[in-house]
Amino acid sequence: MVVRKRLDYGSRGHQVPAMPRVPSSARGKRSARRKKDEMSPFDLLATVAGTLLVDHENSSNAPGINAAAALTYARKRKSVKAEKCDDVPPLKSMAVENCIAGSGGVCASPRQPNICLAENSSTRNECGSSRSLEATNQVQVQRPLDGDTTALYSLVSSVDLDGRPPALVSSDSSSGVPLCIHDKDRNTSHLCHAEARHAADRDDDENSSGCTHPCTAGNNKSYMPQYAGNSRIRKMFASKIRKAARNKMCGEMSNKGSKLNLCGKKISTTRQRVQRAMFKRQKPVRRHFTPSSAKGILTEASGASFSVEGQNPLCGSEDYNVKLRIKSFTIPELFIEIPENATVGSLKRTVMDVVTSIIESGLRVGVLLQGKSIQDDNKTLRQARICHGENLENIDFTLECEAGQNSSPGVRIPEEMDFHGADAMKPLAMVKCEEPFSEAKAGYNSQQRVQASPHRVQSEHGSVHSLFETTAHEASASSQAIVPVASPSSEALAIVPVCKSKRPAIGQRRIRRPFSLPEVEALVEAVEQLGTGRWRDVKMLAFDNTDHRTYVDLKDKWKTLVHTASISPQQRRGEPVPQGLLDRVLAAQAYWSQQQQQVISGKASGQGCSSSC
DNA sequence: ATTAGGG
DNA sequence: CCCTAAT
Known part of the structure; x- marks a missing residue:
């Protein structure tokens, strides 16, 4: 193979340095060595002390870090990440919980996982009245009570969570507290309460080792600083969260339908920052993988949830028929990305498509009692303790994804979206992230959202980023944008707050985006030159616009390409790269590494680059 | 902000 | 891809 020699470097007038920057190989190695071998007792002490200090300072808000954990960190510094669990704020774990359609799926969340099952609406009143957007449907339900005469009426006790805003986003940039909107006129506050509890319960159920602090919700502000104060911990925390999120999103969900709540997708702020920075310094485009025009308006449909509106006073009756009425049933929250120049009609179609995809993916209703999901469908209501005399303060109904993840075509996770891709123009449903329920519990000022004007449409160019930021869990910040969503009867559900967070969300692994062949070619070519x-x-040179x-x-890609090229074709995985390209990779790698060697040797001998110049 | 490397 | 040390 002939290595392409120095060529004309084009407009940029690049001169391939005869002496490429010395890749101080020693640099990296040194650091690595240090990392592993130089951990001194001081490091340990410092680590422990620091951890304890942090813990102490935030003990009230972040019960996560404890002395034991600190010791663990000290002992296994290298695996601190794994230990970070304790630091995982409930908020994170919550967010993770609610994803329904794994990767690529739609994460919808019935923010208000409550269905108002009303029995002739005689007893119920407020529950559905406010949010019912859809037609009221009468549903006849037979409820065999296991031969027990226990009444079902307690079902009513369920929640009236309607007051909850579809998107838990704080509009106050100063507070990182996700809000739960309290509707003054409706006692929606308990919704938050209930959900917070769910969070806790779920935590327990899932053995999230020690990560159960849903109650810290009451004080987000105080709890955030904890992470801000220690970047290391923060990062570890983020990492932990990411992993947990990954596991939950992909694993859990596929098996049993997970709650249709929200998908906790966070975004790596760091990366965002970096990318944004790069965006700024864009230079003339050389490659065209990415049409830069595909920006769109992000719209979020409202979340869906229902409340049991009625109850069945069958107590003591032998009549097992229960007449239930679901007064409100809306689809779960979702994001839709659509070009600004799209028509309203296309918007409608898009929404329809997304909704359809969600429905087609299969939905089923889940029942939560005391925040715990009742999985066994064969249980009788009595066995499930959904009966008179039991603690029925909170029975929630949720929409669960029946099918596995990838069941929603055209729907992607925000982070994953490639706005520049060929399909950029296709409207996509997006996952909406929500704040942890637990956070909602904390009293927050509902006014913020209420004040939001329902006609603001976010359409600025930065919409893409905004969306991402919105989805970030850290939604602490920000300004919100309210996007009107088709909502017949107006009212809250139609308004979806979109939060623009300035602060980067911590820890969200980017989605994997395998390099396409054209990209690889471009990379190879660029490396051959540079x-x-x-x-x-x-x-x-080659990815300026990407x-x-x-x-x-x-x-990294180059690294993998070199590796790929050096192994047998049988060992290669993923999309096969043409051997020709791989040959070029090896050739270029050999050539340039040689160049570097020469530079190094030149330096070492104090000869400058005489040998090669 | 970049680069190099380990994970 | 992520994380980091060293520039």
């Missing part, structure tokens, strides 16, 4: 070690230039490929990504 060499290894000049990733920023490579980025500018936001999601950072120079680090390119470097």
Whole structure:
């Protein structure tokens, strides 16, 4: 293979340095060595002390870190990440919980997982009245009570969570507290309460080792600083969260329909920052993987949930027939991304498509009693303790995804969206992230949302980022944008707050985006010209317009390409890369590494680059 | 902000 | 892809 020699570097006038920057191989190695071998007793002490300090300072808000954990960190510093569980704020774990359609699926969340099952609406009143957007449907339900005469009327005790805003977003940039809207006129507050409890319960159910602190919700502000104060901990925390999220989203959900609540997708702020920065310094585009025009308006449909509106006073009766009426049934929350120039008609169609996809994916109703999901469908109501005399303060109904994840075509997770891709113009449903329920519990000022004007439509160019930011769990910040969503009867459900968070969300792994062949080709070509070690230039040369490929990504990709090229074809995985390309990779790698060697040797001998110049 | 490397 | 040390 002939390695392409220095060529004309085009407009940029790049000169391939005869002496490429010395890749101080020693640099990395040194650091690595240090990391592993130089941990001194001081490190341990410092670690412990620091951890304890942090713990102490935030003990009231973040019960997560404890002395034991600190010790653990100290002992296994290298695996601190794994230990971070304790630091996982309930908020994080919650967010994770609510994803329904795993990756690629739609995460809808019945923010108000309550259905108002009303028995002739005689007893119930407020519950559905406010939010019912859809037609009222009468449903006859037979409820065999296991031969027991226990009445079902207690079902009513369920929740009236309607007051809850579809999106728990704080509009106050100063507070990182997710809000639960309290509707003054309706006692929606308990909704938050109930959900917070659910969170806790779920935590327990899932053995989230020690990560059960849903109650810290009451004080987000105080709890956030904890992470801000210690970047290391924060990162570990983020990492932990990410992993938990990943596991939950992909694992849990596929098996048993998970709650249709929200999908906790967070975004790596750091990355965002980086990418944004790169965006700024964009230079003339050389490649065209990404049409830069595909920006769109992000719209969020309202979440769905219902409340049991009625109850069946069958107590003591032998009549097992229960007449229930679901007064309100809306689809779960979802995000839709659609070009600004799309027509209203297309918007409607898009919404319809998304809704359809959700429905087609299969939905089923889940029942939560005391925050715990009742999985066994064969249980009688009595066995499930859904009967008179039991603690029925909170029975929630949720929409659960019947099918596995990928069941919602065209729906993607926000982070994953490639706005530049060929399909960029296709409207996509997006996952909406919500704040942890537990957070909702904390009293917050509902006014914020109420004040929001229902006709604001976010359409600025930064919408993409905004959306991402919105989905970030850290939704602490921000301004909200309210997007009107088709809502016949107006009222709250129609208003979806979109939060724009300035603060980067911590820890959200980017979605995997395998390099396409054209991208690989572009990379190879660029490296052939520029060499290894000049990733920023490579980025500018071949991926300047591709936001999601950072120079680090390119470097990593090159690394994998080199590796791929050096192993047998049988061992290769993923989309096969043409051997020809791989050959070029090896050739370029060999050439440039040689160049670097020369530079190094030149330096070492103090000869400058005489040998190669 | 970049680069190099380990994970 | 992520995380980090060293530049």
